[in-house]
Structure formats: structure tokens, C-alpha cells
Amino acid sequence: MSTENGKPKTENPQLISSMKQFLSVHDVPDLSGLVQEALRQKQNPFGDEHLGHHKTIGLLFFNSSLRTRLSTQKAAENLGMKVMVMNVTADSWGLEFEDGAIMNGNKAEHVKEAAAVIGQYCDIIGVRSFPTLNDREKDYSEEVVNQFVKYAGRPILSLESSTRHPLQSLTDLVTIEEYKTKPRPKVVLTWAPHVKALPQAVPNSFAEWMNVADVDFVITHPEGYELAPQFSGNAKVTYNQNEAFEGADFIYAKNWSSYREYGKIINSDPAWRVTTEKMALTNDAKFMHCLPVRRNVVVDDAVLDSPNSIVIHEAGNRVWAAQAVIKQMLTAIR
Amino acid sequence: MSTENGKPKTENPQLISSMKQFLSVHDVPDLSGLVQEALRQKQNPFGDEHLGHHKTIGLLFFNSSLRTRLSTQKAAENLGMKVMVMNVTADSWGLEFEDGAIMNGNKAEHVKEAAAVIGQYCDIIGVRSFPTLNDREKDYSEEVVNQFVKYAGRPILSLESSTRHPLQSLTDLVTIEEYKTKPRPKVVLTWAPHVKALPQAVPNSFAEWMNVADVDFVITHPEGYELAPQFSGNAKVTYNQNEAFEGADFIYAKNWSSYREYGKIINSDPAWRVTTEKMALTNDAKFMHCLPVRRNVVVDDAVLDSPNSIVIHEAGNRVWAAQAVIKQMLTAIR
């Protein structure tokens, strides 16, 4: 099973990058190399099984998860790791994050202890923690994930934090790489309506990654839904969804709540829903979404069920993205 | 650990059957062969450990489970598989099952996506989903498990669906095979009282399996508790419990709610409880129950704690039944 007698087949002599944490695109030393690594893992899922031998990853969920939960577990196991999954609040204790708190309320344990203790048991720690959507400053300070970085003493892997979802964004870039039919495709991130106020993590992160990838990137949303400037960067932004769709090679749909009027739903215009008519404006674009998706609210059945929808394939790629990242983290702690 | 150099000891040259799904007895090409396979797995639990190498089973629970949860996990691990367990509603998202729904309620994801995505991560998917007991047509259409079959793109293993519990029924048949003292034993399924309205899945499924097994099968229950005709089939049915017990070799007790007055408790007569006096009418019958069982409501302590009670042994056989089934599913996807 392990490969003590020789190099594993997938070993790439050029790949020397490693990552001590994976919280954003800024942690990636070689973006193109990481995408290629994910595609190599997809070709040979068990080629690096020796790397994780006798290593343990802890996956901590403060919030719901389907794709991230299963794909990261699968990725770690493909790399030969042991996996310990914990729904933090349900399985263990309510955590306190405030420094200097007098803990006489309903939080039984401080993150200082919890993170450090979990660091005693795990070689890598994955953390999922959604934003409050009430306190913009707190959410954008990434208190939870940053305290794990500070106190765990182990590499931290974001499983979606308050403001970013980097495993999703890497997956999206890998998927675009697989489906693109021209060197520099037009990629459109479009806001779409929703019944609940949702985090900005996925669009923030997608924008952050697209801004450094070799794509023609456009963001379209109603007025008032501007992403935080550090995420939208130099992307083209338009309030005209139809104009944005024209000639697009990839439509990436996602709802998010307002950053300006923080956490609020300030528009629920169904005209922003992605329909067959709108898809007809594109260059036969592929339809992408991180899932879960509200059918006939965010996007019509006809689009999701069309051959141009690649959302399931995209979700499948979550494994290979996670596997590439964990591989580089394992390399860093060898 | 694996047996690449030779045939594993348990290999049965006659066994060529394989199963692409396991939802009912109708999916079993060779019933007697499957029972024998379970008994072989029991003799040699790790003899087929190579079969599941690098394969993953996902076990999805929409409802509580003890025996099914642990025995199926154990079976899959004995076969060398990786296991990912998920309590769907608690761990991930509320699922929508209606086709064409405008998803503006409290369901965040459609089964079309959820099933297909889980299919990206798992080679076999087990699903437990209880009936509503409100809507007979919906329950008997097996909406949940059938949508997983339709959309997951992977073999589906029922961990108990709205109307059937085939892993339990196979276990029961294996247990009867072990304990029978004559070629064609008399097997009696008896209704018993309960304080809650329970599904018909276990008795439906038990009847379905006994009707094709080589046993003399009798069902006894109060008037109004008739099972759906497609399950009771040609079984002898009597409202006279004492008459049914006479000469029985196996008493299989179970409560269920009414099929006719769907999901209702229409009788709670304690006279239907299984007692030592009633067991004395039998041919020294073994007492069986799928568990969990309400002591002194369904059956007296004196019966459950007697040497003729084989309920724990029966529960232990859940591992070997699951192992036989998963082995045949692995064979199908090789």
C-alpha cells in the first residue's frame, strides 16, 4: 500500500511547493501548479496514499456541510490519512472566542484551549465556520478561523470561513480549466435571488481566485450588492445582467446578502433568476453553482437539468481540489 | 491482507450473482445463495477484505438507527471499504423531494443534486428513511429511496425505507436457517401492541421474504391490521393469535400501525402481548424480534430473557447479512 520501495507514480519532480495553511488564494505559492496537482490526483486518486500514513486530520464543523464534509473526508482517506469528524457544538462544548472573557455564561470552553487540545490530536485541522451576518467587522476579521491558526499549533485548512471558501474556489478553477474551450474564457459571477440572507464567502472567494486566474472576469449584481473591495478587486462590475451574460463561457450563479447594508436582503427581484432565455445570450456557456441551490428561485430547472449544467461534475471535483491542498499541507509537515 | 496471489478461502465458484441495488427481495437473483453467502461471511469475516479496497460506502440516515448503523458500518469495514456516515438533516441540509418545486421554503437542497453529489463521493450508498405515516400513497411510492436510485448513479442499499427493511429480512431468514430443526419450519409473524404508531416496513418485508422462503408462513393480527396485499401475498392470515401459535417453530413479534386506516393505532389490546403462556402453545418456538423492543408492552421480560429468545443472536447476524449483500454489490461494480 505504501511506496517505501520507490517513488509513487504521480510524483511531480517540479512540484516543490507546500502550504502551511489554506485560508485563501494568498496561501497558494503556485496557483497553476495547484490546479495541475488536482487534475493529477483525479487521474490517480491513490498514488499518494503513503503521504498520509499515520497522520490524522480533524474536520471541525460549526455549521452544516454536505459536499465539504464528504469530499474532504474522501480526499484525506485517499491520501492515507485517518479522519476524525466533529460537529463542535453538538458533540462537544460551546466555545468562547473573546479574549479576556469572564466565562460565566453558556460557553464552557475557550477556543484557546479547544484549538490547542485538538492540535494535540490532529496533524492538520479543517474548520468550517459561517459568519454571524450581524457584525461585519467581526465576521471580516475572521475571528474563528484565525484563532484556530493562532492557538492550534497545526496547519489549518478552511472548510469555509466567514468571508471565504477557498476549497470551493480552487474546485471552480479546476473545473473551468477542464471545460474551457479557449485560452482565456469569459467567466461571469452573477448574483441571483434567494429567500434567506446568505454569506458572502463563496462570491468573495470566487472573485479573489478569478482575479488572479487567466480569465476575463465579470461580476453582475443589483445595486447595493457590491462585494467588499478587497475581494472584487479590479473585476469588471455591472448592474446589467443581460450585458454580462453576452458571450460568456461560464455562468457562475450565487446569491449573497448585502455587504454594504450588512447581512441584509435588499433585493429579491425574480428577474435575476438564471433562465434558459438568459443562458441563450451566452457563448453556449457552462452553468456552475457551488450547491446547495434553490431550484426555481436561483435558477430554473430547465437550466440545471440541461447538458450545459456542470454542477455535479463541479461538486465531484471537490475531492481532487481538497486532495491537492492536503497533499501540499502534508508535504509541509513531513 | 488482500489476496492478490490467490483466491480467498470463502470464494464460492458457484456464486456468480451480483446485485446492482438492494431494496427488496425482488433484487435478489439467488435467495438461497445469498443466505449461504451470509453464513460463509460469518465463518470467515475478513476473507473478502480485498473486495472493498479503495471503495467507499456512504451511509445516509434520515432517521434513528442503532443496529443498522453499526452492523452495516462493520460489514463494510470487514470487506475493506471506507465508510462515511451522515445524519442527513442534522449534518447537512433539509432536502426537497418534489419535482418542479419552487424552493422558497425551508428545504435548502433538492435530492436531485444531493443524491448525484453523494454519488460522486461514494461507490455504494445506503439510505435509511422512515415513512410519514400520514400519506399512504406517498410512503408506498418509496419516494425517497427511489429518488436516490434515480439520481445517485450508484448502487443503492436500503437501510430501511418507508415500506421495507430488506437487510433485516435477510438477517431473519439467515437466523431461521441456523435455528430450524426441520426442513420446513412454521414461522409466525404476530402483531403486538405498542404505544406509538410504527411503520409497516419490517412486517411488510418479513412477509415478502417468508413468502418466497421454504417455510410454512402464518400472519396473525387483530382485525384492521391487514398488511398491504402485495406484501401479505398468499400467506395464511388469522385473527386468532392462539391458533397461529400452535405448533409454531418461530414466533416473530412486531407492532405496526394500520395500513387500512393509514398510520393509525386502532387496537392496543394487551392480550396480544407475547407471554410465556402463549409461547407454551408453540413447538418450543424460538422468539424473534428486529429490535428495539418495548419490554412488557410487546413481549414479557420472561419471554425475552428465556433461553428460547434469539433476538441478540439475530441482531448479531445483521453484520453477516449486510456483508453478503455488500459483497454482491461490490461484485457488480468491479
Next chain:
Amino acid sequence: MSTENGKPKTENPQLISSMKQFLSVHDVPDLSGLVQEALRQKQNPFGDEHLGHHKTIGLLFFNSSLRTRLSTQKAAENLGMKVMVMNVTADSWGLEFEDGAIMNGNKAEHVKEAAAVIGQYCDIIGVRSFPTLNDREKDYSEEVVNQFVKYAGRPILSLESSTRHPLQSLTDLVTIEEYKTKPRPKVVLTWAPHVKALPQAVPNSFAEWMNVADVDFVITHPEGYELAPQFSGNAKVTYNQNEAFEGADFIYAKNWSSYREYGKIINSDPAWRVTTEKMALTNDAKFMHCLPVRRNVVVDDAVLDSPNSIVIHEAGNRVWAAQAVIKQMLTAIR
């Protein structure tokens, strides 16, 4: 991976003790040998990986757990075992523990069946169950864990029961062994304030272990917080916390509710909080706590964040303590 060709490096020819259960210090045939075994496991975590091959441990949680959950899982996996974790109430059924109960209430399954069935699937069973804090006699009879011992037919490992937490106490002894600077250090168990009524399990168990270890053991608490006599034994007990701290080498802080006025908070005097000033009375003592700990209620930030705090190291040792215990249990069932 396994060591069929030779003895594993850590094999200690003197070690012949084995344990059929681990509920208290009374189950340990050789206390010093067990401490040394834990330290050996720490030096060579995978040296006994062959021992657990094809063995399964079930970890059953009736209550929250972080350290015990993860460290026991890690320990079992280091020993090559498969691990099945179950949150009993959430994942399966409410359990009845009363003998002879007519089960027409909200408990769906009796422990007689549940324990015996889990025993069919697991080679060793770990159980965590907190006390009611309402019914002293019931709690101190250790009903839950004792019924698992009685009915499971498998070795039972306490993951903290109503009145004891032996894995924690062994960890504490191992940690004291590592940090002590004299043959017979002074170890002080001090009560500290808390906002919730907590079990006596940790202080009971700590006292029980310290009373047989080679340490100078002192307990200090406010009047009315006397531990049950069978646990405090011959330990020195004082109501004067300052006096107790004088010359101490280890301060072990913990809140507990009253045994006398059972389960009640009868004192919440903040003067009992462990502070830098109090630590200054000691012989440069190390600060210990089982965690989770309420910062600035039980102990000040300044103490927990000082170099003398060894709480994280202590929590890390949970793995090696569990590994030593499970190793001896595996030896017993070979």
C-alpha cells in the same frame, strides 16, 4: 505495518498484566506498570499497531465530549483498531435502564438489548454517561456503566461515568510522573467556583488515584464540599486553600457540586478562584485542569497562560493513557 515477523519494539517482556474492564483504579493490576506503558506508547505511538488488527471499538456518548472523544479514537486507531462512534440519544434510541419496566413511555429500547447488541458488533465498548445530579443513590450505583458491564458481554472502558473518570486520572498521573522534580511531590486538588452544578466524577477519580500513587496528596474545598468518603479516603483535607497551596508541586483545580447536599451549588465564593497570587504560595507548582475550564471563573487568564500551566500537555497525554489501557484490554481478549 504489522509485526508478524518479530516482536514490536515497545514490547516489554515484564508486562503481563491485562485488563478486562477499566472503570476505576481498582481494575488496574499494576499501576506503575500502566503509567510506564503510557510513556512507552508516547515514545512509539504505532509500535503496537498489530494488536488491534481486525478489532473494533465502539465509543458511546450519552453526553458531550471533546478530549475523550478524539483522544480515545486516536488511541484506538494508533493501535490498529476500527472505531465506531455513536451519540446514543441523537443517533439511535432513548434507553431504559430500570429492571422490569413496562416500557410505555418515551424510552424505545432497554439497555439489556442495546448493550448486548452493541457487544455483537464491538470487541471493546467505551461508554460516557454523566450523573443526573438529582438522585445520589442512583448516580453512585453507576447504573449505566454497570448495566453495560452486565449485559454487553464485552470489556467496558469508562469514558467518564457518574462518579469516576479513570482515563483522566491515569492521564493526570502520567503527567505528574513527567513533570515531578522530586520522588514524592505535593499534589493539591483544589475546588474552584463555577456557574453550573458539575459532577464529582473528576475529583472523585483523581482522589482515588492519588491516594494509591506515591504523592503527598491534599484536598482543599469550602465546607460542605466534602467528597464521598470512599473517594477522599485518607487524603488530608483542609478548608484553608492558602495553607493547602503552600509548598505544592502541582495544583489541580476543579469545580464540583456538593455531595452532601447532592448536586447543589452551596458556595460560589470567587475567593476560591486560582490566581497568580495563590500560585505564588506554591513551590513553583505546575497548574493542571482536566478541561474544559471557565477562564476567569475557575482560574485567571494569567495562570492558564503562564509557563507553569501544563493543561494542554496534560490533554495531549490523554492519547497515551487511553492507548496503554486499550492495549491491556486487547491483550485480555486475544
